[in-house]
Amino acid sequence: MTPLTLDTSLLAPTVTPAQIDQLSDQLATTHRHLLDGTCPGADFLGWRDWPDQDHHQLLDAIQQAASRIQQQSQALVVIGIGGSHLAGQAGLEFIHGSYHAPHVNGLPVYFVGHNLSSRAWLEIAARLRHQDWSLNVISKSGTTLEPGLAFAYFRSLLEKRYGAAARERIYATTDAHTGLLHDQAVGAGWSRFIVPDDIGGRYSGLTSVGLLPWAVAGLDIAAALQGASKAKNDLLSNLNLTNPAWQYAASRYLLCRAGKTLELFATYEPSLQLLGRWWQQLFGESEGKTNPVIFPATINYTQDLHSLGQFLQQGSKNMFETTFYLDEDATIPLTSSDVHHTWPYLDGKNLDFVQKQAHLATLQAHHQGGVPQLVFHLTQTSEFTLGYTLYFFEYACALSALLLGVNPFDQPGVQAYKEEMMRRLQE
Amino acid sequence: MTPLTLDTSLLAPTVTPAQIDQLSDQLATTHRHLLDGTCPGADFLGWRDWPDQDHHQLLDAIQQAASRIQQQSQALVVIGIGGSHLAGQAGLEFIHGSYHAPHVNGLPVYFVGHNLSSRAWLEIAARLRHQDWSLNVISKSGTTLEPGLAFAYFRSLLEKRYGAAARERIYATTDAHTGLLHDQAVGAGWSRFIVPDDIGGRYSGLTSVGLLPWAVAGLDIAAALQGASKAKNDLLSNLNLTNPAWQYAASRYLLCRAGKTLELFATYEPSLQLLGRWWQQLFGESEGKTNPVIFPATINYTQDLHSLGQFLQQGSKNMFETTFYLDEDATIPLTSSDVHHTWPYLDGKNLDFVQKQAHLATLQAHHQGGVPQLVFHLTQTSEFTLGYTLYFFEYACALSALLLGVNPFDQPGVQAYKEEMMRRLQE
Numbered sequence: 001m002t003p004l005t006l007d008t009s010l011l012a013p014t015v016t017p018a019q020i021d022q023l024s025d026q027l028a029t030t031h032r033h034l035l036d037g038t039c040p041g042a043d044f045l046g047w048r049d050w051p052d053q054d055h056h057q058l059l060d061a062i063q064q065a066a067s068r069i070q071q072q073s074q075a076l077v078v079i080g081i082g083g084s085h086l087a088g089q090a091g092l093e094f095i096h097g098s099y100h101a102p103h104v105n106g107l108p109v110y111f112v113g114h115n116l117s118s119r120a121w122l123e124i125a126a127r128l129r130h131q132d133w134s135l136n137v138i139s140k141s142g143t144t145l146e147p148g149l150a151f152a153y154f155r156s157l158l159e160k161r162y163g164a165a166a167r168e169r170i171y172a173t174t175d176a177h178t179g180l181l182h183d184q185a186v187g188a189g190w191s192r193f194i195v196p197d198d199i200g201g202r203y204s205g206l207t208s209v210g211l212l213p214w215a216v217a218g219l220d221i222a223a224a225l226q227g228a229s230k231a232k233n234d235l236l237s238n239l240n241l242t243n244p245a246w247q248y249a250a251s252r253y254l255l256c257r258a259g260k261t262l263e264l265f266a267t268y269e270p271s272l273q274l275l276g277r278w279w280q281q282l283f284g285e286s287e288g289k290t291n292p293v294i295f296p297a298t299i300n301y302t303q304d305l306h307s308l309g310q311f312l313q314q315g316s317k318n319m320f321e322t323t324f325y326l327d328e329d330a331t332i333p334l335t336s337s338d339v340h341h342t343w344p345y346l347d348g349k350n351l352d353f354v355q356k357q358a359h360l361a362t363l364q365a366h367h368q369g370g371v372p373q374l375v376f377h378l379t380q381t382s383e384f385t386l387g388y389t390l391y392f393f394e395y396a397c398a399l400s401a402l403l404l405g406v407n408p409f410d411q412p413g414v415q416a417y418k419e420e421m422m423r424r425l426q427e
Numbered sequence: 428m429t430p431l432t433l434d435t436s437l438l439a440p441t442v443t444p445a446q447i448d449q450l451s452d453q454l455a456t457t458h459r460h461l462l463d464g465t466c467p468g469a470d471f472l473g474w475r476d477w478p479d480q481d482h483h484q485l486l487d488a489i490q491q492a493a494s495r496i497q498q499q500s501q502a503l504v505v506i507g508i509g510g511s512h513l514a515g516q517a518g519l520e521f522i523h524g525s526y527h528a529p530h531v532n533g534l535p536v537y538f539v540g541h542n543l544s545s546r547a548w549l550e551i552a553a554r555l556r557h558q559d560w561s562l563n564v565i566s567k568s569g570t571t572l573e574p575g576l577a578f579a580y581f582r583s584l585l586e587k588r589y590g591a592a593a594r595e596r597i598y599a600t601t602d603a604h605t606g607l608l609h610d611q612a613v614g615a616g617w618s619r620f621i622v623p624d625d626i627g628g629r630y631s632g633l634t635s636v637g638l639l640p641w642a643v644a645g646l647d648i649a650a651a652l653q654g655a656s657k658a659k660n661d662l663l664s665n666l667n668l669t670n671p672a673w674q675y676a677a678s679r680y681l682l683c684r685a686g687k688t689l690e691l692f693a694t695y696e697p698s699l700q701l702l703g704r705w706w707q708q709l710f711g712e713s714e715g716k717t718n719p720v721i722f723p724a725t726i727n728y729t730q731d732l733h734s735l736g737q738f739l740q741q742g743s744k745n746m747f748e749t750t751f752y753l754d755e756d757a758t759i760p761l762t763s764s765d766v767h768h769t770w771p772y773l774d775g776k777n778l779d780f781v782q783k784q785a786h787l788a789t790l791q792a793h794h795q796g797g798v799p800q801l802v803f804h805l806t807q808t809s810e811f812t813l814g815y816t817l818y819f820f821e822y823a824c825a826l827s828a829l830l831l832g833v834n835p836f837d838q839p840g841v842q843a844y845k846e847e848m849m850r851r852l853q854e
Contacts, residue, residue, distance in 0.1 A: 420788035
């Protein structure tokens with residue numbers, strides 16, 4: 001049984017099953033190019049076979065580091081930006097929830113280095129003052145400005161606190177052979193983990209980039225890789241339109257051609273919102289290099305039914321919704337006298353039932369309002385389904401970008417602001 | 428001196444100053460209709476004069492309640508959805524920051540009732556198990572499903588814990604005269620605060636809806652109202668295009684007509700991200716009832732320069748950016764040897780300087796990439812500028828929606844999902 005399925009039945013009338021069927025050959029060709037490495041960006045296909053490789057040594061090394069961090073510290077600071085922090089953060093919320101309940105087996109993790117905010121850095125520094133902590137810096141090169149400056153700052157805090165023993169608390173996830181951070185780590189004797197050469201930032205969540213923070217927070221990282229491996233086997237061998245990644249890529253292609261250039265990734269669980277942010281980077285940075293193309297945005301239900309719901313019902317018609325719905329029940333029974341009095345038909349039901357009806361009502365109302373609907377169903381949240389989900393979208397995004405005719409794995413447009421910023425900083 | 432200003436110089440060539448000037452008469456007419464109450468939705472203009480009314484008694488009552496809550500509890504749970512929680516939450520982050528540093532004078536506040544997630548409710552319940560807490564339920568009617576069910580659940584937790592004394596810990600912010608929650612509160616003897624009849628949910632941030640949670644968290648709520656009053660006086664008396672709210676409304680109107688139907692509200696401070704969510708509801712729900720109209724989305728820099736930056740540079744050209752930039756320095760000096768070695772030109776500079784150059788570089792790069800730019804500058808974050816900012820956008824949104832020809836204060840489209848959901852729940 002597959003943990004993630006896709007329902008395309010509410011795409012019509014904008015996109016019809018017959019139209020999707022017509023893309024079958026194009027999808028098969030694109031898939032073949034991904035498999036035989038003849039697609040654009042073929043140097044960055046390392047994510048494709050990653051889950052099936054032998055990672056016993058890597059997992060052991062990560063578990064040892066995580067154990068040491070858990071023994072030495074009450075918190076881990078993770079420094080990274082973009083692909084170096086979104087999957088890590090999304091995975092933690094996926095498992096632990098968004099209200100950061102006290103963890104039984106793991107440590108709280110603070111993510112920094114993805115902004116240039118003195119306020120935010122000082123706030124985190126204040127929280128660290130009264131606890132022991134360790135530091136995981138994640139950067140392929142070490143020269144990206146935000147994590148570079150954050151590392152300089154937090155490392156200096158660590159060294160003021162622990163002196164020479166700070167080196168026992170620094171973990172560098174970086175290039176295997178070269179680069180500023182690699183050289184610093186070798187010179188100082190910090191523990192090192194590798195960002196593979198053939199896996200780009202936004203595809204790196206299942207490497208040490210995500211696995212080390214997850215392990216420190218108490219996640220079962222072997223299960224995450226097993227889930228990704230299951231996704232690989234489900235998806236790469238299913239060469240027809242029963243493949244949900246094919247359906248998703250084909251649907252998006254056709255929706256974009258029909259003028260639906262805004263995709264809203266809707267979740268009903270606060271703990272899935274950061275998965276949406278990871279998804280947003282994945283698709284935005286992979287596809288956003290042609291015109292027209294779909295802008296990926298996120299929406300949080302039921303909250304946003306009371307804000308953007310109005311817009312979806314009666315505003316512009318250039319959008320579609322992709323709901324990522326968790327089918328698993330957590331179950332709060334609705335038994336109080338208030339419920340009995342005001343909503344008697346809910347008496348004896350539970351909160352998950354209400355959420356599900358809100359979801360189904362929203363699908364129908366927005367579909368009738370002219371917004372095509374895609375619906376993913378996830379059976380449950382676990383490390384296994386986390387790995388499955390990340391791999392699913394990585395593969396689907398590669399397919400989708402290639403259908404659009406762009407290289408899924410580069411980001412030439414990010415250079416423009418970097419170059420302009422560097423020019424200004426050196427003035 | 429005004430704490431919030433707008434720079435429109437990077438709208439050209441999409442929108443020119445001459446085009447904005449041509450809207451002057453239309454803006455003056457719209458403004459007059461707002462002032463004399465002849466615009467659509469005139470029953471909901473209570474927000475307009477609210478900051479200048481005599482609120483001494485209200486402020487005293489809120490401060491007394493806040494003091495009692497602070498004495499009795501270590502946390503406050505606030506239950507509300509949409510307009511009943513976004514301003515409250517945004518204001519807390521605006522002042523306290525997004526990493527929830529321990530508060531000197533106030534309590535932590537948990538917001539619930541804006542989703543139907545058993546997971547999230549159980550997580551918060553787990554956190555409350557080991558501390559004393561009080562409850563503020565915010566609902567005009569008491570029959571909105573999400574906060575209604577959340578209130579039933581958390582109230583039952585409170586009553587299990589404190590028995591009859593739970594009533595000393597419940598604060599209802601609701602209608603003055605009628606409704607389920609009003610009647611419950613009167614019957615049970617809970618403390619009551621009022622949602623004014625002539626102020627809609629998304630315009631209610633500066634009423635008891637926002638003020639009570641802010642006061643409990645230690646914010647200076649009198650200063651927030653003073654800031655709003657300053658905004659009112661600055662904006663309502665300035666009848667020409669030097670009025671930044673007129674500029675903003677006119678710019679959005681022209682950008683929408685030029686096909687720019689996606690607005691990205693960009694912030695560089697994590698503590699301003701929830702202000703963006705409040706802004707998103709305000710504009711989305713006020714304007715999203717015609718076509719074409721601008722979809723409001725938020726973007727967090729510099730993080731998203733490493734994700735959506737690619738899209739802005741080279742993707743679809745149907746968007747513009749509205750940056751909300753904080754000019755105040757918090758100042759982390761860049762003095763470490765790492766900085767000296769890798770970025771020698773930054774030696775002796777501070778982090779705010781780098782953030783500012785990133786901001787200016789982004790403006791230029793995205794403008795050259797074909798994305799028109801609006802830039803708000805905020806002098807500092809304080810309760811005064813919080814009140815100023817909320818009032819500014821309330822007024823600007825009313826103007827903007829009226830220019831589009833829609834009623835800024837209703838939300839007929841929200842009914843569709845509500846009715847469908849109720850039908851399903853009662854099946």
